[in-house]
Amino acid sequence: MLSPWGAVFIFLAVGIVFGAGGIATSFLVHPRRQYASKYEPYECGMETIGPTWVQFKTSYFLYALLFVIFDVETIYLYPWAVKFQSLGLFAFIEMLVFIFILVVGLWYAWKEGALEWM
Amino acid sequence: MNVDLSLLNPEIAISILGLAVLVLGLIIPKESRHGLGWLTALGLLGVLGLTISGWNNQGTLYHGMFIVDQYAIFFKITFLTAAFLVTLGSMRFVDDMGDQSEYYSMMLFATLGMMVLASAGDFITLYLGLELMTIAFIVLVCFKRLDGKSVEAGMKYVLLAGMSSAVLLYGLSLIYGVTGSVTISEVGRAVAVTPVPALILGLVMLVAGLGFKISAVPFHMWAPDIYEGAPTPVTSYLAVGSKAASFAILLRVFVAALPGIWANWTMLVAVLSAITIIVGNLVAIPQTNIKRLLAYSSIAQAGYILVGLVTASEQGIKGVMFYAFLYVFATIGAFTVATYFYNVTGSDEIKDYAGLSQRSPLMAVVMLICMLSMAGIPPLAGFVGKFYLFKTIVDNYLWLAFIGLIMSMVSVYYYLRVALVMYRDEPLDNSPINLSTPVAVTLIIAMVATLFIGIYPGPLSQVINMAAHSFFMH
Amino acid sequence: MLTLSVGLTQYMVLSAILFGIGLFGVLSKKNAIAVLICIELMLNAVNINLLAFNKFVTPTQFIGQIFAIFVITVAAAEVGVGLAIIIAIYRNKLSVNLDEFDWLKW
Numbered sequence: 001m002l003s004p005w006g007a008v009f010i011f012l013a014v015g016i017v018f019g020a021g022g023i024a025t026s027f028l029v030h031p032r033r034q035y036a037s038k039y040e041p042y043e044c045g046m047e048t049i050g051p052t053w054v055q056f057k058t059s060y061f062l063y064a065l066l067f068v069i070f071d072v073e074t075i076y077l078y079p080w081a082v083k084f085q086s087l088g089l090f091a092f093i094e095m096l097v098f099i100f101i102l103v104v105g106l107w108y109a110w111k112e113g114a115l116e117w118m
Numbered sequence: 119m120n121v122d123l124s125l126l127n128p129e130i131a132i133s134i135l136g137l138a139v140l141v142l143g144l145i146i147p148k149e150s151r152h153g154l155g156w157l158t159a160l161g162l163l164g165v166l167g168l169t170i171s172g173w174n175n176q177g178t179l180y181h182g183m184f185i186v187d188q189y190a191i192f193f194k195i196t197f198l199t200a201a202f203l204v205t206l207g208s209m210r211f212v213d214d215m216g217d218q219s220e221y222y223s224m225m226l227f228a229t230l231g232m233m234v235l236a237s238a239g240d241f242i243t244l245y246l247g248l249e250l251m252t253i254a255f256i257v258l259v260c261f262k263r264l265d266g267k268s269v270e271a272g273m274k275y276v277l278l279a280g281m282s283s284a285v286l287l288y289g290l291s292l293i294y295g296v297t298g299s300v301t302i303s304e305v306g307r308a309v310a311v312t313p314v315p316a317l318i319l320g321l322v323m324l325v326a327g328l329g330f331k332i333s334a335v336p337f338h339m340w341a342p343d344i345y346e347g348a349p350t351p352v353t354s355y356l357a358v359g360s361k362a363a364s365f366a367i368l369l370r371v372f373v374a375a376l377p378g379i380w381a382n383w384t385m386l387v388a389v390l391s392a393i394t395i396i397v398g399n400l401v402a403i404p405q406t407n408i409k410r411l412l413a414y415s416s417i418a419q420a421g422y423i424l425v426g427l428v429t430a431s432e433q434g435i436k437g438v439m440f441y442a443f444l445y446v447f448a449t450i451g452a453f454t455v456a457t458y459f460y461n462v463t464g465s466d467e468i469k470d471y472a473g474l475s476q477r478s479p480l481m482a483v484v485m486l487i488c489m490l491s492m493a494g495i496p497p498l499a500g501f502v503g504k505f506y507l508f509k510t511i512v513d514n515y516l517w518l519a520f521i522g523l524i525m526s527m528v529s530v531y532y533y534l535r536v537a538l539v540m541y542r543d544e545p546l547d548n549s550p551i552n553l554s555t556p557v558a559v560t561l562i563i564a565m566v567a568t569l570f571i572g573i574y575p576g577p578l579s580q581v582i583n584m585a586a587h588s589f590f591m592h
Numbered sequence: 593m594l595t596l597s598v599g600l601t602q603y604m605v606l607s608a609i610l611f612g613i614g615l616f617g618v619l620s621k622k623n624a625i626a627v628l629i630c631i632e633l634m635l636n637a638v639n640i641n642l643l644a645f646n647k648f649v650t651p652t653q654f655i656g657q658i659f660a661i662f663v664i665t666v667a668a669a670e671v672g673v674g675l676a677i678i679i680a681i682y683r684n685k686l687s688v689n690l691d692e693f694d695w696l697k698w
Contacts, residue, residue: 061675061676061679065672065675065676068668068671068672069668069672071668072664072665072668075661075664075665076661076665101133101137104137104140104141107141107144108140108141108144111144112144241659242658242659242662245659245662245663245666246662246666249666249669249670253666253669253670253673256673256677257673260677260680263680264684266681266684269677269680269681269684270681272677272680273624273677273678273681276670276673276674276677277618277624277627277628277631277674280628280631280670280674281615281618281631281634283670284611284614284631284634284635284638285615285634287635287638287663288611288634288637288638288641290638291638291641291642291645291656291659292641294642294645294649294655294656294659295604295641295644295645295649298645298649298650299650299655300655300659
């Protein structure tokens, strides 16, 4: 009979074989003919021009950053909301202070133009 | 639940000040933003007064999470003094740089982080204070975002600080796992019962993480680069504030909570201290950039302060606090000269300081006094500080005292090299340097405090005695 | 029915491995973003540790969970600042390769 960890081991082994097997099979059976277009990043696509590290719009980054801030804020709101009844007024005021500080941050970001798509 | 919020007054005041400065920067027009520097300086002075007035108001909050004793209050006074002097001395620098409101609010938040750190009674508070301080400093270090050097320094700082805090946290998690508590005093009690290998590993990681912040020698590699790349006022605050705060918490964790374990570690600390003193002083000799020179000298100073941790007695703690306090004036004096000199000439090279004594006698004399104080020449403050530190170890660690003495002489050599350039060499540019009033005030405060503490250390020494005594009360 | 007995040891080994991978990555990777990701791995190892200890050492209290929440928050802040700096340095140098940052000597 298998020990409980044996099942995990089998799972792991099958996973590795599944991944490595595909790569190994393709390595063994694929035809070996070399010509120039084989070395392009996209074999059937356009030829790339210039460096591949192009600048992306930082607006994406700013939105992601603001999202992360308010996403993480939820972690603190959640336990407080669950225990709202028993925590009482003091915790409510504390939470208002907490949210106020975050709103100041949001206001700052807004004023500095982080929310506008430039 | 009964919470005496008056204990938190300084922290609350400084967070309100920080938010207010940030918001005011949005409201008021660009031309009048230089007033924010004055607002910050006056606000810091107010918070300093508030902190001093709470000297006798001691206690703990939230089941020991937040300790307000005279030890913590003394360190808070140190940070606030440093922040005040840096703000006062760097207004013109910041006006040239722009973005005043962000700069000053980050400065205030870094100060808040240090104050929380000095009062930390458990690991969560410790971690939050440490990270608040570090993240604010990261932003400050790369504040000149168009200057490649500054951004590069910020990048190095964020990666290395992230790694060091991850190591520190892993250590904290192991300590929590072994003792089942994160409150420093409870950890101390639990450790006395069960010392196990995982705990030792955790403590080693904690020492490594804090050693990074104080730039003790195996973990010092970041310091010179970041000190050179950062805007000069930030460098001075980084050298003074983040170091003093890390020493405060290092003492709190190891000396107050783990005296039994610490006793076995004194040799390690003595060796660490000796290496830090030797490397810091020797590498400082060939430096040609004033900020790099001061960076290595500040590594050496960290080594001297570590001496106070070797015996971990009340005397040792007193030495650490005394030295941390006078180090504020010496370092900020020297860095304010460097900041202003950079503003006028755009150079940080020592050779450009030629003939500074003719161009601005006050700047030259403050630089000289601050450097001699760091070298420990009587009758300046640095001598008294070193005396208090080394007095604690002459009985058992005479060799360490010898190393400290010899290396102090070495440091006189490279400090005097700067003095020689300032006083002997002919200036390339004869135009006198006019000091603005706030800078002159900063320099005079730094100089007078360094002289006064050196000649008449009595009152400060008594205050520190009280503070060091309060440290052992719980 | 398959029941696994996952104890404290397994969690600690997992977290130690994760921490080791992260530390190795921080010390060996050349790309700044990869280094930042590896720092996150180290912090996640810490979180696993904290939660495991919370479950096995202090099951009646929630110290470890609270600690983990704070670690997550601070890690988010740190990554935000880190990425912003990487963007700033990319604009200066058009690269995020750590070997090319040589204005300051190490």
